[in-house]
Amino acid sequence: MKTVITFGTFDLFHIGHLNLLRRASQLGDRLVVGISSDEFTYRKKTRDAVFNQKDRQKIVQSLKWVNDTFIEESFEHKLQYILDQKADIFVMGDDWKGMFDEFKTVCEVVYLPRTTGISTTEILEAIQDLSLNTQLPEHGDISEQVDNVQE
Numbered sequence: 001m002k003t004v005i006t007f008g009t010f011d012l013f014h015i016g017h018l019n020l021l022r023r024a025s026q027l028g029d030r031l032v033v034g035i036s037s038d039e040f041t042y043r044k045k046t047r048d049a050v051f052n053q054k055d056r057q058k059i060v061q062s063l064k065w066v067n068d069t070f071i072e073e074s075f076e077h078k079l080q081y082i083l084d085q086k087a088d089i090f091v092m093g094d095d096w097k098g099m100f101d102e103f104k105t106v107c108e109v110v111y112l113p114r115t116t117g118i119s120t121t122e123i124l125e126a127i128q129d130l131s132l133n134t135q136l137p138e139h140g141d142i143s144e145q146v147d148n149v150q151e
Ligand code: C2G
Pocket: 007, 008, 009, 010, 011, 016, 017, 020, 036, 044, 072, 075, 091, 092, 093, 094, 095, 096, 113, 114, 115, 116, 117, 118, 119
């Protein structure tokens, strides 16, 4: 039984989040996701998440690829979360490339390609521009961007 662990804010849940979690789940048998607490999110981004931590956790927990979730309180506790969950593989999007290599001493560390052209910040900007009729482009499956994985 291979356990995969990943972390994120997952605010305004979007297709980039979905692609990351689906691909992470394909790397093992069990996917566990640490959801940034509201306070940790404020410290990371110096703005509040739009959705509170309970709702963000419920959304991620409801996905068919996700087996378990917990609230992540800080960067400093990551190693402990990895050990507590007995994770074999630590996954993050490649915007974090190299940042978590220290965990290679306890598990495999994988950075997956980020879905281009979408982020919580871009969604917020698009909403602000709605009066200008801005719509985000359709985002294909990440497999179309990086490989030919069949569903
Ligand atoms: N992601 C992605 N493609 C996007 C947007 C996000 O693959 N277009 C990935 C990120 O790389 C990350 C995950 O989705 O692996 C969650 O992204 P965020 O919600 O933005 O989380 P972040 O603020 O990066 O929090 O301790 C680490 C942090 O908790 C990560």
